[in-house]
Amino acid sequence: MNQFQYVRPTKQQAAIDAVAKDATATFIAGGTNLVDLMKRGVMTPQKLVDINRLPLTRIDADPGKLRIGALALNSTVADDKQVRARQPLLALALNAGASAQLRNMATVGGNMLQRTRCSYFYDTTMPCNKREPGTGCGALEGINRMHAIFGFSDKCIAVHPSDMSVALVALDATVQVSGPKGNRSIPFAELHRLPGDMPQKDTTLEPGELITAVDVPDGPFTKHVHYQKVRERASYAFALLSVAAALDLDSNNNIKAARLAMGGVAHKPWRLTAAEQALVGKPATEESFRQAAAIAMQGAKAFKHNAYKLKLGPNTIIQALKTAASVA
């Protein structure tokens, strides 16, 4: 691990200034991702700006939306009464991630900004364009069973690993950001970017921009929701692939509205709007789900070791929708 300075401002502006004015500085929240990456030499910030003294832990149940502070802990959010009642999908996705111990440390802001788990990214002796632009993509012709089937480029085929993000993109969340140029809101679907020619850039955040909160608008998805995560053991593993599904059903079991997103398939949480639209007006049956799953998978392309995702994807969508529809 490199040597670094450590500051712990109590004022938001001071924290933003500290990072904005120093290209080698970075925020640290729970540290559960950043410290690991520093120990492996993947990230080498010269200065850590600890934001845990900033008053960003509140969960406000506003009319029409929940505003969740960037420093609210994953476990606090998952257990929050308002969150469970108004956005049960978010609680399910959070609880599917990591372990109880980690969720007690990890923050909402840190969770959405956690970096890919690509093994080549983690090993500083291997080529990786995301870690060291221009060195090549180790995974492209390497062991890529965890990698993307959508939206990749020949520079990077990594996936975004967060479970929470999959629910947030499905729920049309908005990220509140404060930076050197003031405040702005970013629709969650636009927070993460595709790798393109700049895989080193995970998000659309500008240097020094601090996430202060995430807003989740109320919607009809309080009952028929499910987060289906497929992994190689029963808990405490990153997803091979995951699906967040939310349905609004009428009294005849027809679909009034649907939300669908996939994790573990792209450089960002992958919203499936075409499949959602295909579901609207259809009966909540396996046949409808199957058709939507086929639409969802259009354009998917596999590499040497991840072709299974082309089948696991639609299967998981069907399973997630079946479970969501049957939640009583």
Next chain:
Amino acid sequence: MNEQPKPKKQIGAPMNRVDGHQKVTGAATYSAEYQLPNITYAVLVGSTVTKGRLTGLDTKAAERAPGVLAVISHLNAPKPPGPKPEGKDPSQPQTQGNPLQVFNDDKIRFNDQPIAIVVADSWERARYAAGLVKAQYAKEAHQTNLEENKSNAFLPTAAKKNPKNPMNDYQRGQVDAYKTGAVKLEAEYVIPTEVHHPMELQAITAHWEAPDRLTLYDKTQGTMATRRDFAKQWGLPEENVKVIATYVGGAFGNALHSWPHESAAILAAKVVNRPVKLMLTREQMFTMVGYRPYTWQKLGMSATPDGKITAITHESVGQTSTYEEFTESTLAQTRMMYQSPNVTTRYRLAALDISSPIWMRGPGEATGAFALESAMDEMAYLLNIDPLEFRLRNYTEQDPEKNKPWSTKFLKECYQLGADRIGWSKRQLKPGSLRDGDWLIGYGMGVGTFGAHRGAATVGAQLLANGTVLLQCATTDIGPGTGTAMTQIAADTLGISPDKIRFELGNSSFPKAGTQGGSSTVNSVGPATQEACLALKDKLRTLAGANNPAFASARKEDVTMQDGYLTVGGNKDTRVSYADLLKQAGGTAVMVEAKPGGEGQKYSMYSFSVHFAEVRVHQLTGEVRVSKLVSCADAGTIVNEKTAGNQMKGGAVGGIGMALMEHARIDDRFGRYVTKDFADYHVPVHADSPAVEVAFVNQPDPYVNALGTKGIGEIAIIGVAPAIANAVFNATGKRIRELPITPDKLI
């Protein structure tokens, strides 16, 4: 006469671990926890290439870093005077000893091979400085893929040189007779590289107490083997080296060998002339302390339509390193488990540019059982016979390999116990018949066996002034509860309460014992404990005879020890106090060596197990959950039901890992692992394991030793993976012959 009530029998009782309290309260001291005065900390720097030569090593920045005491590499390392590994005789079976000599030359033989060790006054400073060491290499093309190197596989040198070596080809009846059988199958099976990963990382604290006296606090399964190896390496008399391993936080085989990091720490301690502590990182546990070798197997089997096996051919190719030939008994179970007139086995190695493997729990037998027990299941389906019935039709009443009677074999009883408990009768022969919603349910079984090995062991015993009997032995306890079992054996033999016994182990200066491995400790140290206790009683009787003539004529079995007095059969009139006994010249200490007799010549001795699994497989996502697991064992006498049960459960959980998730993957382009932490290398979590049910036949074996034990550690895992794979087939109709069975293989 004043008869004392007989003390409660301890052997068989579910006694709590004698060191349980120390372990759970953190009072137990492990190898990295000895805070010696003047201690220093070391971190290893590993090669980032897989094969070639080190052409440059820039250590200047590291040497200048704060707190750094030394940076040692092949450029400046003192050369230990002992034999060089290059001169190693490969005709010797690969066992302990001849560790790769570190910093001996500029050659790189595997990725992450230690190329330097940095010693500093704190661990953080050592780690920081280690990151500053810069190496240049002349790379050479490497080979790390077994499948691509199968064609270069060879018969182990030891087998070539010695026709009696068990790694030679085996033949009974006709060669490859399965090819002409009535009903036949031929299939290939693969077990990938798996890594032991005990909870405790490998650690050593090396201390030169004098220029020619070395003390090692070392994670090892054999204090005496480690002592021998490093005494040899440094050209010292063995008694000048002391190895202490009082507590070992699991090992599963990875502390059966002397490894480069141990050599490095000892070297470093010599250079800085202070004690050096070195603990590997979890990443280094993949490359520096062995693993279960990737093994390819092919199995051919034929049977008559009514379910009699007529022939089996079992071949395997396992990986080894370029500098050691590691062999294991992958094909042993095939030769003796089932009645078959024709059996062929062929064992081969492929040498790759990787570090050396080492036995991992259930070692080769567990690898081989995956192929054999899967093939048994495949054949049962071909014949349309229940797999349990098929095994019964081919049951061996004597060892068909050695043509000797079994010392004991209660495998049929195990079958019965297990089948009842899992509810085998619910099982349908047709795959995919049972389901619960989207979950397909299946049942499978797998059989395991392992030699009931026994070696010589010596135990010392003496009576202490406080009335405690102190027993000592160099054996280790890597987790099975050795000290507890020995305390129980001693309590019954002496007829005293277990809290009056202290069994000390894990120290090479104690009376000698073999390495803890191959399920042999209770078999070997148990009888030594028993005999040492009897000798102690006899000694006490003799000493007491001087004070009270009643003892002179008493049998040693009648000597009773209670409340600080020795009596004959509890008769108060014969009382002699411990204090009086201890006053006599010479003391009470005895030391007894117990050795196996010739029973092994007459009988074939094995432990047996059978595992039954119920699995649920999600038909859409391919996830597998083991919903029930029943393990039954014929392991002879069960000394402690609790610790023995614990062994079985731990083995079963290890088997779940083997079946469903463990897979260390190398990117062959670089020769480096891409699964280097617990996020990528999965072992089971609690949610992956059902409450494992364990049942023991608990019948003593009269021939292995007087206690009747046969060994448990290995049979706990051997056969578990095929039981699960067979259950997956029963659930889905999909036969997965390459472990682990991950969702991608099932959808």
